[in-house]
Amino acid sequence: MKILVCISNVPDTTTKITFTNDNTEFNTSGVQYIVNPYDEIALSRAIELTEGGKGTVTVINVGEAGNDPTIRKALAIGADDAVRVNAAPRDAYFVAKQIAEYAKDKDFNIILTGRESIDYNGNQVAAMVGEFLDIPSISIIKKLDVDGDTATIEREIEGGKEVLTVSGKFIASCAEGVAEPKIPNMRGIMSARTKPLVVVDAVAIEEVTKVTKYETPAPRGTVKLIPADQTESLIGLLHSEAKVI
């Protein structure tokens, strides 16, 4: 079984998000980058499914050389080899096209991503890769089991879940529940330095979206504190002042 896991290089979850250049660029100064947490879940499940000589896990990232430490982290967690498509990731459409171009003749049985990257939150790449490769895509999955050529998947729906099966090649985006994120051990960290990391060129593609500006949420007014012994007055305020109940 050959599994391809797509990983994003994203700001650490504790990052305070600010912008520069008249709010047109994300301020990267002082930002720590990590493997996107959902992609770690996908990677961890891929490793579990291939453990004990049952297959191999390749990670792919679309980005510039600055992403290599994040890719090495994925190798330390347990991926066998890595590919970096050498280009600044313009948008999900661009990234998905690069991944599809790389994967189309490599015969991966399964491609996994995280449910979304925690920077642009698109949850677009998996389904776009699926469309470019003309294979099924299942978004926001909570469980993944593989038996021979058939995978059984649970995906989240509003107020519940759906259980489905898929045979043959597919791509899925993973959410919490698919696996516990693995933490690299010392041996993994050492071996990651020498595992293959291949750099390939990007293909040209038309532009379909462009972020022109960022905004931060408007600050809220100061909190109206209600003394604990007047708790019941909150209900009245929510009804007549805030008008939400």
Add this chain to the structure above:
Amino acid sequence: MSVLVYVEQAEGKFKKSVFEAVSYAKAIADQQSTNLTAISIGDVADSELKELGKYGASKVLNVSADQLKTFVNQAYASVIAAAAEKEGADIVVLSNSFSGKGLAPRIAVKLKAGLADGAVELPNTDGKFSVKKTAFSGKAFAITELTSANKVIALNPNAFGVKENATDAAIEAFTADVKQSDLGTVIKEIVRATDKVSLPDAELVVSAGRGLKGPENWGMIEELAGLLGAATACSKPVSDADWRPHSEHVGQTGIAISPNLYIAIGISGAIQHLAGVSSSKVIVVINKDPEAPFFKVADYGIVGDAFEVVPKLIEALKAHKG
């Protein structure tokens, strides 16, 4: 050109988030001086389809092929893209629901369209076509210009609201060729908790954190939520400890929500949690620590012990409801 909106049904019914998407798509159609067509896939009665007219759809395409009765991502995307082409629709709108998140990117690739997902406002069509969408897990918004001729927009629940716009909707049967390879996924089971409000599109949410001390103490949270008609949610440490299911985890690595009211009980308000809830319209924080960072972004706050405050709220709510 025209605007096409995909209306997702669950068990033959449309939810509020669908009527929101139709209202939003109608407003875009008005911006573009064109008409709005809706497309429904699956078993939906004509009387329910007619409801879409209330929010401005002048035509409803009804797809009821047997093989499309339950959701198949790939096939649904093919049918919606085929409808867009047939209708000459250059803008496709859908809800940013779990299924919508799977469909929108496939439709975008088929139509070579730019996709704005998580849209929170009407597009700015002043010369360009730009959509404000959530980014950095609720810590920011990105104004995204769709530079392609075709455009796909996935609207966040509770972002636009439902706006009535009475139109007589003409219902037409629609069929499109579905390739066998588009039917690769087979649904075995659908489990829906019918007695609970679904969290992603809930208008009211009651959420609790580690301050509750253990899963056995969630009875009062569920009672409060039940009285309000609210969905229940939790913080990451709570779902990590398996006190509550992962599907209730809101925050940066859980789901992002924007209800009208978010009540946070015993949650300190770490930056990762705030990211997922900061676009809630009204935030109430109940915490015994007056220094909890959550109070800085709250509209109403009670400094007190959840085990004393919540039962009082339940009593007050019962009295309020009479």
